[in-house]
Amino acid sequence: MLDLNLFQTDKGGNPELIRESQRRRGAPVEWVDQVIAQYDDWKVARFELDQLNKQINRIQKAIGMKMKNKEDATELIAEKSAIQEQKAQLAVDEKAKEEVLNKLAARIGNLVHDSVPTSMDEDNNEIIRTWPEQQDPPQKQTDILSHHEVLYRLEGYDGERGANVAGHRGYFLTGPGVDLNMALIQYGLSFLAKRGYKKLQTPFFMRREMMAKTAQLEQFDEELYKVTGETDDKYLIATSEQPISAFHANEWFEQPEKQLPVKYAGYSTCFRKEAGAHGKDTWGIFRVHQFEKIEQFVLTEPTKSWEMFDEMIATSEGFFQSLGIQYRVTAIVSGALNNAAAKKYDLEAWFPFQGEYKELVSCSNCTDYQSRRLEIRCGTKKMGDREKRYVHCLNSTLCATERALCCILENYQTPGGLKVPKVLQPYMEGVEFIPYTRPAPKAGQCGNQVGGQFWQRLCAEHGISADGTLEDFATHGGDRKDVFFYQADDEHYIPRALLLDLEPRVIDEVLTSPFANLYNPENIFCSKEGGGAGNIWALGYSQAERVCEEVLDMVDREADGSDSLEGFMLLHSIAGGTGSGMGSFLLEKLNDRFPKKLIQTYSVFPNNTEVSDVVVQPYNSLLSLKRLTTNSDSVVVLDNSALSRIIADRLHIPNPSFAQTNQLVATVMAASTQTLRYPGYMNNDLVSMTASLIPTPKCHFLTTAFTPFTSDTVDKAKSIRKTTVYDVMRRLLQSKNKMVSTVATKRNCYVSILNIIQGEADPTEVHKSLLRIRERRLAQFIPWGPASIQVALTRKSPYIETAHRVSGLMLANHTSVASLFKRTMDQYDRLRKRNAFLDQFRREAMFADDLTEFDESREVIQDLINEYKACETPEYLQTGLNNPTPT
Structure with a gap:
């Protein structure tokens, strides 16, 4: 606490010195005046108390003289007693005022030394020296x-x-x-x-x-x-x-x-x-x-x-x-x-x-x-x-x-x-x-890592810097930044994003990256337990239940802050523990909490062509697929097998990094939202775009293809010298460019196709390309619906230089996606037949008594496979939606 005399000019103090120190601290200057006022009030009480003490002393002396002279001192004793009562009450008041004074004075900080840099922002801390120089x-x-x-x-x-x-x-x-x-x-x-x-x-x-x-x-x-x-x-x-x-x-x-x-x-x-x-x-x-x-x-x-x-x-x-x-x-x-x-x-x-x-x-x-x-x-x-x-x-x-x-x-x-x-x-x-006595821990490479690449891509396309400020050149782009960003009070752009994880490594990487200041810190959640889900769906799900209120409060806050909430987009993996378990829980809660809002996921499926280091991957995938089937409106399927193939075969990168794979996914995500961010006359909202692709509610799993990948989208990708609308649309239909590894049969067909063409595309050129594709029968459609490819033309970002004139993304609803589900179910059956690796699931409440959740999930996936099979028949609509007959 400061010397109270410093507040008093009559005692050699300098209140203005204290006020200036408070200003430099960013603390209320009026607190100094409150101390001075309280000090004056206390001094009055102290003075009155001193005066009473003096009166008592005088009376006491008079009483002594009376008693010495053997005179009656009754009146003086009574007067002394009355003054003592008055003093006792005044002492309580003086003590209370002193306590208030000390409390007020304790709020005032020490006098800031002249050499201290004056600022409220710790970014302005002054570097004195470094070692070594x-x-x-x-x-x-x-x-x-x-x-x-x-x-x-x-x-x-x-x-x-x-x-x-x-x-x-x-x-x-x-x-x-x-x-x-x-x-x-x-x-x-x-x-x-x-x-x-x-x-x-x-x-x-x-x-x-x-x-x-x-x-x-x-x-x-x-x-x-x-x-x-x-x-x-x-x-x-x-x-x-x-x-x-x-x-x-x-x-x-x-x-x-x-x-x-x-x-x-x-x-x-x-x-x-x-x-x-x-x-x-x-x-x-x-x-x-x-x-x-x-x-x-x-x-x-x-x-x-x-x-x-x-x-x-x-x-x-x-x-x-x-x-x-x-x-x-x-x-x-x-x-x-x-x-x-x-x-x-x-x-x-x-x-x-x-x-x-x-x-x-x-x-x-x-x-x-x-x-x-x-x-x-x-x-x-x-x-x-x-x-x-x-x-x-x-x-x-x-x-x-x-x-x-x-x-x-x-x-x-x-x-x-x-x-x-x-x-x-x-x-x-x-x-x-x-x-070392242990191997390096393996961190998940999906969810927040891909999300980080996605937001970096969106920032680049909208001219937003790593800290959320708008670049000087990005004022007349004709884009809608407000779809995926909102502006803070200081006009910084903040992603409409929640970063959720049960294990902090990826979150820590985000918070130490150049984009650390882009995100709203209140929208970043990492489990207090910090141990992750251990690649166990059940553990991820149960941990999500425990933190449900905290996470849903974040969701509600963001939803309430949206002027016109259309839906939610979830990016996750279905093979590990957090993306599958916590992702499943979130899907259930979002569907229950926002029943009229669209829920779209970008779901990364595991690489089924290689032996996984997650032995319970089939269990995790099956349980996640059930939630994707019953609680989401649109699922964009991204398959690790196909992603690895595209990077190796199409981009000629033999040993791709996780960052390059993530850039692949982020490019697809950014392209799929291009019509929302650079809107045209059609498909400029999520609901209309989804409705055109999903004519029946259960068959809502979409596959993608993109071309060309160049160095502006994926590091070290080869450049493309020339592109035309027809070349792009033709390549999008080729299986080698699709991001799902499916087993196609002659009966497999498209339910719907939406091509999003970015760049310098003439509508006449698009029309001619569609005619050529139809003439060459490059796409086979369902027998009970229109056989047409929808095309949405959209502008490219003016802030990114590209090595191509035209690029394209295909969002397709194709019945061959059922083979991916069948492969997952077959892998599950092989594990379940032996009841292998179930101990870690039985530890959680959902599986403690029985394993009916597995059986119900398998039944849901089998029905989904049957639905897609029935979708290939001319009688599909007559048979009745969601009641297909297996063929």
Whole structure:
């Protein structure tokens, strides 16, 4: 708390200095005037109380004289008693006003030092220096593992069991993880001891009144864990700074030149709720609720505190230099300082996998802000305590060990394991290298990863930058950005997207990508359990049930914010755990919650031509297919087998990356929405486009084809020199360009076709192309409906240079898609015949008593296959929809 005399000009104070400090903090300036007004009010009460005390003293003297002279003092005694009653009431009032005064004054932050950069935006933190000095900024490394993957492969921690025992962000350190963490603790304490610091292990909790006096309660009250007792409440400490600052409460250093500075190497376990950190660093041990920390804490004379501030940050720098960790020191802007700090430096270390600097150290000079409330003074005691000098308190992290360990894991990893930093080896019995004992964890490559590519594609097509701002050249494109984006108050464009996952790796990649600031943080959800669905449909489904309210609140918020909600688009995989299980649950809830809105999915089917590393893939696929059949209006089928074939055969990329495969899917998705975003006269809304493709409700599975893929859509794809409308429409009908691997028979036929032609296409050219296709009988249609190809002409984005004049996407309803379902069902039958791999399903409530859900799902898929078979017959309409006769 500030010296109250600073608020009083008659006592040499300067209220304007405090107001300016509040302005720099972005805090209410009127709070200063409220303190001054309350101070004046308290002074009046204090003056009145003093006057009553003087009256009582005078009367007491008079009573003494009366009694000495053996005179009657009854009236004086009665007068004294009445004044004492008045004083007692006034004392209560004075005490209440003093408490209000202290409460108001405690809201005012420390005076911001002149050297602190003034800003409300932490992006304006000033870089003081980097180590080692460098000309070019470091680059993100894409060929290494993240810190949590390294620790997983070392068998150094168990996050899944930790979350099960302790909840979100819980963890167990195991084996090498324990060794490395303890080595950091021991090395950190030794490092400070050699520099004159006294080791101090603190209590885990503090009494409320002592926590409040550290001047941290206002900042940490929402983050601190509270321990409730029978008679009082205690707070678990968020940092050892809190108990150490109170270590010398109500003490006086009478010989500061000999007794100060006092330097402590505080060691503690710390506990934080991490409020406001939802979605940040959700995997691994970087941001957790419980962690170990080595803290520098110093009490010094006021005249020497800034010299000590520089010394303390230099000590932290020396520690990380000894570890060989690249870092930078930044001066924190005024608007980001906590109330106690007059100035703060952060040390941010480089994380090569994440490609960013992350804070590991905070160093603050709190001057006398903490010591005033704690009554820690220095200097010779003056007569009547009229002159009070308070020590200055400084704190600096040396090492939050779990965070520092994360940095070491990313910087010291090798293809075979982890090199142990040389300075830690003496604390690990000389171990120099820890080999991997587990294979790398496999992350899902669908859903949010493909979605990320899709939104990048849409941003490029609409001239929107990675942070959501509109490029200067993108003001007259004639496009409708509002279909898939909305504008925030600052006019940034934000995708109408929810990013949902039960495992944080892909979400973390999105949040550390150049497009991290594009998305609304409130629309990003990652399960607090953090362990994913383990490629088990049942686990994904049950976890989705547990987080149902939180996810549906996000859906409702976005739906309510849409002016004219037409429907939902879901991108997922049906083979793994999250996309299949959580995706199935969402489909059921969306269908129930929004029965009149269209639900379209882009569903990625597994590669059925190769042996899957997910042994329960057929179970997951069958259970997902049931929901796609009963709860969606349109399913765009994307088959991994076909995607791999197209990349290898058509694009001549022998070993495609996941990014290239995802770009393939994103291109199709973007093209399928082209008529919505660059509207023409037809098919400019989702419902009309879907209605033209799906004449009967059950046969709503659509296949796609696209041509040509060029380098502007897929990295390293070959260029096309010349394209015509006919060439594009002809290629779209060729099986080698279709993104579904189906087994075609002579009876298979098209129910409907919609070709979306982008670019410079003349309607006359389109008409001629349709005639040639009909003459050559390149497409066979159902016998009971119109045999025509619908064509929608749409403009290309003017913001992307393409290597072709015309490109095209075919959305087709073709009966051969049933062979994909048949293949899935056959694979299911082979597993179910042996009742193989069912234990993990039986652990969940849906399958605990019986396996009827499997049987019902198989029946639904068999009916779907029969429906498509019946669709190929002339009697289909007469037979009756949804009641086909198998042929």
